[in-house]
Amino acid sequence: xxxxxxxxxxxxxxxxxxxYTALLLAISMDSGTxxxxxxxKAVTLFVNLERSPASIQRRIGSINVALGLxxxxxLLVQNARGKSLSxxxxxxxxxxxxxxxxxxxxxxxxxxxxxxxxxxxxxxxxIDTLNGLCDTWLALAHTPRADTSHVYxxxxxxxxxxxxxxxxxxxxxxxxxxxLRIVKANDTSKPPLAAxxxxxxxxxxxxxxxxxxSEYPALTAGIEMPLADEILHYLLNEAGQASASQIAEELKKxxxxxxxxxxxx
Numbered sequence: 001x002x003x004x005x006x007x008x009x010x011x012x013x014x015x016x017x018x019x020y021t022a023l024l025l026a027i028s029m030d031s032g033t034x035x036x037x038x039x040x041k042a043v044t045l046f047v048n049l050e051r052s053p054a055s056i057q058r059r060i061g062s063i064n065v066a067l068g069l070x071x072x073x074x075l076l077v078q079n080a081r082g083k084s085l086s087x088x089x090x091x092x093x094x095x096x097x098x099x100x101x102x103x104x105x106x107x108x109x110x111x112x113x114x115x116x117x118x119x120x121x122x123x124x125x126x127i128d129t130l131n132g133l134c135d136t137w138l139a140l141a142h143t144p145r146a147d148t149s150h151v152y153x154x155x156x157x158x159x160x161x162x163x164x165x166x167x168x169x170x171x172x173x174x175x176x177x178x179x180l181r182i183v184k185a186n187d188t189s190k191p192p193l194a195a196x197x198x199x200x201x202x203x204x205x206x207x208x209x210x211x212x213x214s215e216y217p218a219l220t221a222g223i224e225m226p227l228a229d230e231i232l233h234y235l236l237n238e239a240g241q242a243s244a245s246q247i248a249e250e251l252k253k254x255x256x257x258x259x260x261x262x263x264x265x
Contacts, residue, residue, distance in 0.1 A: 001025065001037065001180065002103070002138055003188060006162035007130055009109070010180075011141040011151045016169040017176050018140045019050065019107055020059065020198060020205060023075075025138060026105040027063050030075055035067050036196060036208060042102035042136070045076045047092055049111035053079040062205040076101065085112045085129060092133055104133055108140035110152075117153030127160030162186040170218045175199045177216035192229035195219060227253065228265045 002008050002025065012018050023046065024036060032041025048056050056077055064073045076099055080088045085106065095101065110117070112126045130137045141151045149166065151157045158164055164184035170177035181193040195216055199207040213219060213233050220230075230251055235242065239250070244262060248255040 001163065001165050001182070002029070002136060003162050003186070004040075005135040006186065007127070007136075007160070008138045008163040008165060009141050009151060009157060009161045010138060010165045010167055011143055012167035012169070013143050013148050016167060017178055017198065018167060020063070020176075021167065021178060021180075022046070022105050022107055022138065022140055023056075023059055023063050024067070024208065026103070027060065027067060027069070027073075027075055029103050031067070031069055031073065033067050033069065036210060043076070043100055044103040044105060045078060045092070045095060045099070045101040045134075047078045047080070047085070047088075047104060047106045049080055049083065049085065050107050052081055053077075058204060062203070063208075066205055066208045083111075085126070089129060089133070096134055101134060102136060104130070104137040106130065106137065106139040108142070109157075110142055120155075123153055123157055124160065127157070131160075158184060163188070168219055170216045174201065177211065177219060179213070179216065179219035192226075192232050193219065227251075227257070227261050231258070231261065231265075 001010070010018060010022065026044045026046045027033070028035070028037060028039045029042050030044035032039055056079065060075050061071045065071050076095070078088065078092055078095055096104070109126060116122055130139060141157065143150065144152045148168065161184070163182060163186070166181045166183050168179045176198040178196040178198060179193050180196070182190045193213055195211040195213045197209050197211040198205055231247055234247060234250055239246070244255055244258045248258045
């Protein structure tokens with residue numbers, strides 16, 4: 001979900017679990033931990049414009065434990081709740097230089113403070129600011145209330161980012177099912193929807209793991225999934241191998257449609 005010397009935008013509705021996902025990515029990268037994703041270790045700075053320092057510290061501790069790290073393992077964090085990215089740009093730049101930061105994770109674009117996100121100039125300024133701060137970055141973005149398929153704001157977010165990641169989630173009593181799908185990628189492949197489980201108790205996150213998409217059927221309701229991706233998920237996560245007839249029965253599609261898709265892909 002991150003490209004060396006490239007920018008990624010992870011987008012989802014408010015309250016979907018974006019911040020936990022961003023911290024999981026940041027800590028995985030910073031520690032070189034590959035519990036959820038294959039990671040190359042890189043010094044990572046988390047820019048927090050959304051939450052209190054105490055909240056972020058609690059989340060870092062719980063995520064460390066969930067990833068099998070020491071609870072007090074530190075992560076570089078620039079806390080600036082109530083401020084905008086434009087307010088603290090120079091401070092972030094100094095931190096990047098001081099600690100030889102290789103990756104920046106921003107929570108979130110909505111706090112950039114560079115103007116109306118529906119206008120082209122502010123959007124371009126946000127992308128330029130992130131590119132100017134660090135070669136490799138990930139930024140969180142909200143979706144419009146009525147449409148979760150794209151980022152809230154101008155089209156230049158999609159033009160300026162090297163990777164766009166759509167995130168959907170399904171809430172259960174003690175867990176959150178997370179779906180991540182790359183909808184745009186420069187210089188890399190676009191793997192199909194991947195699923196993860198975050199488990200919580202009264203104190204916060206307790207465990208994370210990779211999951212099967214079939215564990216959360218509702219995830220695909222929020223994402224338009226090409227048939228080739230559905231077939232790939234079925235083969236990778238459940239069947240291993242299957243005939244066109246078996247695939248058609250499992251996915252509830254016509255056999256002829258399955259055959260055409262297999263021949264074309």
